[in-house]
Amino acid sequence: MVTINKPATKLNEPSKPQKSSSPSLTAFVKAFKNSIVLIVFILLWELAPQLGFVEKTFLPPFSEVVQAWWELLVTGELWRHFEASILRSLFGFLLALALAIPLGLIIGWYPLARDLLTPILELFRNTAALALLPVFILILGIGEVSKISIVLFACTWPVLLNTISAVKNVDPLLIKSARSMNISSFKLFYKVILPASVPTIFTGIRMAGTGAILVLIAAEMIGAKAGLGYFITYSQYNFLIPEMYAGIITISLLGLLINYGLSSAERYFSRWKQ
């Protein structure tokens, strides 16, 4: 018998009358709702090549891809590429946060800096990072530096611009209220501006998280000796099609992992909202 911990009911919301009879049934229905489309998708992927609807060579059945994925995992091949990718993206991403958040806070705080810098920042943000990849490779070579730099570049703009607008859009009434309590500018910044900005900054951070993977994989496809992007193009050139799909699935997993991590962090830091 499965028992489910009832979530603590909020006092200001009347608890909804339970429609279904048993809680384990409700949980089952919920799990079914969440996964049915995914299951159908996988079934289609499995059956379409098996039944000859699509060319098996170009789209191997899901089971073959999983098998290839498992072999790559066991031999450690997959891990090597996964590690290379996640280290590069994490490094570039964290560097971007360390740079963009403090800078954004400062720029947002000084109206003159904000007015002067916003146009050029918008220009940079709207320049697709990948368009600049050749420049990065020309200047920094095809080693780790150019890849980390392009991730850094791609992650910086959303975080920076969101931080600036977060600081700019802090409710003036909160500032007035805090100022009326005669607190110092430093405390005002630290105790009011910063916490009030967190949700908007996080929107930028999540945008950066998505961008980091995208840009990195593309960069690895163009010039690298390891990494998931490299592995996918390598498999394609060598006609290792199940392996190629295994690489793609791994990228999906990496993306999900990063998104999950960032959402959890966001929930933690914005727990005072709904």
Add this chain to the structure above:
Amino acid sequence: MDKIKFERVTKKFLVRDEYKKGAQREFTAIKDIEFSVKEGEFITLVGPSGCGKSTLLDLLTGLTQPTKGRILIDGREITGPGLDRGIVFQQYALFPWKTARGNIEFGLEAKGIPKSERKEKAEYYLDLVGLKNFADRYPHELSGGMKQRVAIARSLAFNPDVLLMDEPFAALDAQTRETLQTELLRIWKKTGKTIIFITHGIDEAVYLGERVVVLSANPGTVKKIVDIPLKDRLEDADIKSNPAFINARREVWNLLHEPEFQGAHI
């Protein structure tokens, strides 16, 4: 002795000139305001829009300075914000990332009260406004009336001599407003604070204020100060039918509806 004294206070702003593009012109928000508030008095300010109520409040908090004249508090000129005055805003202005308790402790921290005492003080003021069981709620989990109670508790907690209230109950429904008016009178009796209460409700002004300052608009000036001879506001449940209340109410109403106000968007 006078707790607060306005001495011919005038405030002018530069505003955009609506007739000449790009030009600015001077706008007089309030002109030669002069009145005093006694220690421990509950005084209400009522007036049409454009009478400079918000300007007066900003001057009292010390966030802006008068163009001419001065405002004295305990005989000293107001030159900046200070914890001798607590402010309650219409829109609560609670910090949404702090719980009810956290919001109250914010003011205590600003005053430099050690952490160990903050908790105890916060408890006391939460209890005073009847929110003892809601200490750990975030503002979004509280109703409008509860938020305003927290805001009042926050302003009282750092123990200012003067409480400035800017239409604090205007955003609340009628029933909550009445409850909070009574609560405020009770808190005022208990704490003996000097309260300056800005409102646009005539009933509210007469019910709460020992004196009502009637302002006129464009520019804001003091039209008349009306004494409200009501003694036992809290004891008399039906005070609004009391002849003294009705007379005072009529007087304030008449002052606000004299010809000079015609066209002043009351």
